[in-house]
Amino acid sequence: MEFLPDFQAMGIGGATFAMFVMLMVLLLTGMPLAFVTLLVALIFALGWFGPMAVPLITSRIFSFVNSFVFVSVPMFVLMAAILDRSGIARDLFDAMKVLAGRIRGGVAIQTLLVAVVLAAMSGIIGGEVILLGLLALPQMLRLGYDRNLAIGVCCAGGALGTMVPPSIVLIIYGLTANVSVGDLFSAAFLPGLMLAGFYAAYILIRAYMNPALAPIAEPEDITRGEKLRLLKGLFLPILVVIFVLGSIYGGIASVTEASAIGVIGVTLSTVIRGEFSISLLIGAAKQTLRTVGMIVWIGIGASALVGVFNLMGGINFVSGLITGISDNPTVVILFMMAILFVLGMFLDWVGIALLCMPIFVPIVVQMGYDPVWFGVVFAMNMQVSFLSPPFGPAAFYLKSVAPPDISLGDIFRSLLPFIGMQILAVAMLIIFPGITGH
Numbered sequence: 001m002e003f004l005p006d007f008q009a010m011g012i013g014g015a016t017f018a019m020f021v022m023l024m025v026l027l028l029t030g031m032p033l034a035f036v037t038l039l040v041a042l043i044f045a046l047g048w049f050g051p052m053a054v055p056l057i058t059s060r061i062f063s064f065v066n067s068f069v070f071v072s073v074p075m076f077v078l079m080a081a082i083l084d085r086s087g088i089a090r091d092l093f094d095a096m097k098v099l100a101g102r103i104r105g106g107v108a109i110q111t112l113l114v115a116v117v118l119a120a121m122s123g124i125i126g127g128e129v130i131l132l133g134l135l136a137l138p139q140m141l142r143l144g145y146d147r148n149l150a151i152g153v154c155c156a157g158g159a160l161g162t163m164v165p166p167s168i169v170l171i172i173y174g175l176t177a178n179v180s181v182g183d184l185f186s187a188a189f190l191p192g193l194m195l196a197g198f199y200a201a202y203i204l205i206r207a208y209m210n211p212a213l214a215p216i217a218e219p220e221d222i223t224r225g226e227k228l229r230l231l232k233g234l235f236l237p238i239l240v241v242i243f244v245l246g247s248i249y250g251g252i253a254s255v256t257e258a259s260a261i262g263v264i265g266v267t268l269s270t271v272i273r274g275e276f277s278i279s280l281l282i283g284a285a286k287q288t289l290r291t292v293g294m295i296v297w298i299g300i301g302a303s304a305l306v307g308v309f310n311l312m313g314g315i316n317f318v319s320g321l322i323t324g325i326s327d328n329p330t331v332v333i334l335f336m337m338a339i340l341f342v343l344g345m346f347l348d349w350v351g352i353a354l355l356c357m358p359i360f361v362p363i364v365v366q367m368g369y370d371p372v373w374f375g376v377v378f379a380m381n382m383q384v385s386f387l388s389p390p391f392g393p394a395a396f397y398l399k400s401v402a403p404p405d406i407s408l409g410d411i412f413r414s415l416l417p418f419i420g421m422q423i424l425a426v427a428m429l430i431i432f433p434g435i436t437g438h
Contacts, residue, residue, distance in 0.1 A: 008048055012317045019044060019309070033351045034294070037301030045308045053308070060307030061300050067175055068256055074292045075259030076166055079266050080122035081284035081291075084131065086270045091233030092117060093135045098230050105207030105214035107143060108153045109200055111136040115157030116196050119164035120241045121262070124291070125386055129158030129394050133401040141403070146213040148414035149206060151406065155394040156199055156418035159386040162349070162379050163192035165245060166259065169349055169382050172295075173375045176357040180372075181255045182248050187436040188376045189245075191429055195383065198421040236272065240265040295350050302354030310358065318359050329367040333430060336360050337381055344385025352382070373438040377429045383422045387415040 010018060019040060026036040045053035064070075083089060096110040103109065111132055118128050132154040140150035162169045165185035174181035207214035244262040247253035253261060270276040309315060325335050336356075343352050357378070364374045386394045395411040402411070429435055 012313050015044070015048065015312060016309075016314050016317060019314075027346075032297075033348055034297035034301040037298075037305040037351070037355070041301065041304040041308045044312065048308070048312050053311070056311065057304045057307060060303050064175070064299050064303040065296065069171060069175055069181055069254075072166070072181075072256040072259035073168055073171055073295060074288055075256070075263050076122050076168055076171075077124055077291045078284060078288040079259070079262045080124035080127045081287040082263070082266045082270060082280070083118070083122060084127045084287070085280045085284055086266075086275050087273065088233075088237055088266070088269055089114070089118060089131045090135060091230075092237050095230045095233035098227050102216065103204075104211060104216055105203045106216065107136065107140050108145065108149065108203045108207070108214060111140070111153050112157050112196060112200055112203070115160050116164060116193070117237050117241065119161040119192070120166075120245060121237060121266070122161070122166070124168065125159055125161050125394060126291075126397050128161050129155055129397040130401050132158050133398045137398075137402060144215050146206075147406070147410070149203070149213055151398065151402070151411055151414035152418045153199070153203065155387060155398050155411065155415055156422075157196075158397070159383055159394045160192060160196060162382050162386065163188055163195055165189055165192070165248070166255065166262070167192075167379060168295075169353070169379045170375060171255065172299075172350060172353045173357060173378055176354055177361040177371050177375060179375060183372045183438075184375045185245070185248055185255070187372050187438050188379060190437070191376055191380060191425065191435055194428070194435065195380070195422065195425045198425060199418065202417065202421060236269040240269065298348060298350045299354055302351055306355060306358045315359050315362075319363050322359075323363055323366075329369070330430070332363065332367065333369070333377075336363075337377070337426060337430075340378065340381045341384060341388075344382060345388050346391060349382045349385055352385070353378070370433070370438040373429075373433050373436045376436045376438075377426060380422065380426045380429055384419055384426070387419050387422070 008015075022040050022043070023036060026039065027033065031039075041057060042054075045057055049056075093110065093114050096113050097107075114136070115128060115132060118131065137150055137154050140153070141147065161167060165188055167185075167188065170184040170188055171181050173179070174184050203214070240262060243265050244258050247258045247261055248255055267276065267281075270280065306315075322335065323332060326332060340352060340356065343356070347355075361371050361374065365371055386392055389395070389412045392412065392415065395408060395415065398411055399406070399408050
């Protein structure tokens with residue numbers, strides 16, 4: 001251990017600064033977040049406590065992976081992966097055409113409605129943004145919609161999965177903050193719809209102020225039989241949403257059990273539609289393993305790092321720094337929001353949740369706030385991180401399926417008004433906490 005500096009001699013302040021610098025330097029090398037956090041945790045455990053500390057890291061990791069609620073994460077990811085591979089989303093989009101037909105900006109509103117239903121079926125961002133980019137973006141561009149508006153609706157709508165239950169962001173927050181995930185889901189439902197409402201109002205105001213931005217599509221003579229056939233596409237997705245969310249809100253099933261119901265529901269939907277095949281199932285399972293593998297590895301690294309930092313007394317040290325900023329609890333909350341906002345530009349939300357929440361949540365509770373309310377505010381803040389430059393994942397997902405003449409710069413510029421609405425939604429939740437019911 002001679003090659004490691006004596007971190008204890010630095011004191012907790014110096015060691016915290018050294019840890020932060022080491023994390024930043026290693027992340028800039030392009031090393032994955034999971035391995036960076038594990039390596040830093042190991043270096044500081046050995047440098048502060050000596051070799052005896054290694055079993056402490058393993059026990060922290062075990063308690064994270066061993067949580068029963070965690071089982072729901074792969075289930076919801078699998079649900080999204082099966083959805084991606086089926087034609088359910090396409091039919092859903094076609095069916096919404098009947099509902100959003102004759103209003104100006106109708107296709108954008110239709111895209112938003114589809115985004116909300118997809119978000120309520122599974123809480124995965126990547127798949128939703130890509131689906132909307134494939135289904136809605138070409139149609140809006142073909143109809144002569146303003147390019148920025150079309151891009152913004154696809155990205156911002158697809159990112160609603162972090163807010164609308166069953167959101168994986170809320171599940172991970174519930175795990176780290178030791179809060180009931182069912183409570184988080186019921187508290188996030190209205191704020192999620194509020195944000196979608198902001199987007200819808202923005203689309204309609206822009207479209208009616210400047211009709212050239214969102215032309216009304218030529219009326220299609222849809223026969224009654226055709227309307228019925230299209231509306232049938234709504235039936236299965238809505239049924240799955242009712243079963244999943246209804247069983248959670250009705251207290252019939254826990255979140256974990258409801259996630260299994262969701263997988264069965266989506267799989268049965270593909271069977272009824274005649275799309276089920278073994279290759280579809282294998283493809284969905286592989287995609288699930290890739291996504292969940294990443295979440296688990298980040299979780300392992302982050303929980304190890306937080307465990308070591310906590311034992312060093314670091315969490316108390318940082319808590320003291322944050323609460324020392326002001327005697328006004330609102331100022332402390334706004335400071336936390338600023339930290340999350342900046343971290344969201346560079347880090348994955350899983351890492352942010354697992355690294356920051358063990359420090360933030362005890363402070364929030366100590367100041368007399370409800371941790372369920374804070375979870376919803378955190379999820380709303382993470383909405384911004386999905387769209388904000390330079391690494392907003394939603395923009396990269398859309399770029400992968402957008403026409404070649406749309407650059408990343410175009411996408412990020414298009415997202416600015418939507419980021420503004422997300423920040424407004426965060427402000428609304430802080431000013432009016434009653435929106436969450438907590």
